[in-house]
Amino acid sequence: MNDIMKIQFPAKSSCESFARVAVSAFIARYDPTLAEINEIKTAVSEGVTNSIIHGYENENGVIYIECEVRDRQVKIIIADKGKGIEDIERAMTPLFTTNPDGERSGMGFTVMGTFMDKVEVKSLPGVGTRIIMTKTLETAGEEAECG
Ligand SMILES: Nc1ncnc2c1ncn2[C@@H]1O[C@H](COP(=O)(O)OP(=O)(O)O)[C@@H](O)[C@H]1O
Ligand SMILES: [Mg+2]
Helix, strand or coil: CCCCEEEEECHHHCCCCEEEEEEHHHHHHHCCCCCHHHHEEEEEEEEHHHHHHHHHCCCEEEEEEEEEEECCCCEEEEEEEECCCCHHHHCCCCCCCCCCCCCCCCCCHHHHHHHCCEEEEECCCEEEEEEEEEEEEEHHHHHHCCC
C-alpha cells in the first residue's frame, strides 16, 4: 500500500496536536512500532513549532504538511510561507537558536535528525521554509523478531 496525504492548517499552537495526530493516524495503518510513531510525532511537533514560532513569529499564517508512504518509507514535508532561514547550516547546528527570550533549546533540528533517517531543509528568506524528513519503517517481521 502506497499513499499520500496533504493537509493545511493555521499556524497556531492549538493546531500543533492536530498535526501530530493527523500524521500518526495516517501512518498507523502501516503498523509502525510504538517507538516509530512516537519518534515521528516528536519530529512533526518540532517542525510545526518552528513554523509557528520562527517562520510566522506567532503571527497568522498557514502550515502545509505532506505525508507519503512508499515501500514503508515515510516522507513528511512541513512547509511554511514565513520569514525563511538565512543560513541553513548554522540553523541546524545543535544549540543554535535565534529565539531571543531564551525559551528555546536550539535542539529542534537535532531532535528531528535523531528520530528520522534524514532531514533536509530548503529555505529562502522572505519566501518560506520546507523541511523534508524521511524514515523507513521496520517490517512486521523485523518487529516480531525484536520482541
Ligand atoms: N520554519 C522556520 N522558519 C524560520 N526559521 C526557522 C524555521 N525553523 C527553524 N528556524 C531557525 O532555525 C533555528 C534552530 O531551530 P531549532 O533547532 O528548532 O531550535 P529552536 O527552535 O529551539 O530555536 C531557529 O532558532 C530559527 O532561527
Ligand atoms: Mg525548534
